Amino acid sequence: MNQAERWAALPVPSEKRTMASQLEARVREDIINGRLAPGSRLRLKELAEHYDAGVIPLREALSRLATSGFVASEDQKGFSVGRISADELLDITRTRLLIECQALAESIGQGDLEWESQLIAAHHRLDRLPGTEGPERLMKPEWENAHEAFHQALIANCRSPWLLRLSHLLRDQTARYRMLSVHYQGDTERDVPHEHRALLEAALARDVDKACALLASHYETTTRNVLAHEALKR
DSSP: OOOOOOOOOHHOOHHHHHHHHHHHHHHHHHHHHSSOOOOOOOOOHHHHHHHHHHHHHHHHHHHHHHHHTEEEEEETTEEEEEEHHHHHHHHHHHHHHHHHHHHHHHHHHTTTHEEEEEEHHHHHHHHHHHHHGGGTTTHHHHHHHHHHHHHHHTHHHHHOHHHHHHHHHHHHHHHHHHHHHHHGGGGGGGOOOHHHHHHHHHHHTTTTHHHHHHHHHHHHHHHHHHTGGGGGGO
């Protein structure tokens, strides 16, 4: 092992890992909100100045984001923001329904009092957040966190780590697509709180078929709204 290899094998200090995690979250948020446009080059020097960070933790952050599709990485070409397309969104939605409906069915089938309590609490927090009417609710950090927690609570009693892991990955992939749905005019008439309440009631009633149908409709409506956006029209 040469000197360079020995240096590369050394453990990364915890403060560097922490910085990389913080940068990963900040870059991810900027991609989701459109501040970093799909397909745009991510130049390390410029980003380091913008985020007031070192190049090494920034490179690590971008490498992590590349594993979830937010960032594209090519040999000799560096990093760029992952592109979006109608075909990809449709594929993600179809795959997500296959995975998450199965996870939901297993979660409901094995539901217990503890699961019910956590699900009700997650929905209560989501439903009671101020300013959750209309499209302006989307992408607000507090609402987004509560929304994520509710959908996670629905499938939390699934005993398959792989189903849960894949569900989280696919949910992560759709985050920036959902941002586009905010700009779709027809979405102002959508009653998202009602959709969530219906999902809650079906899950608590242990009605697997109805819960899965409602979940599919919930996601497919978002997908249709996003596909109406100019950026994804064929």
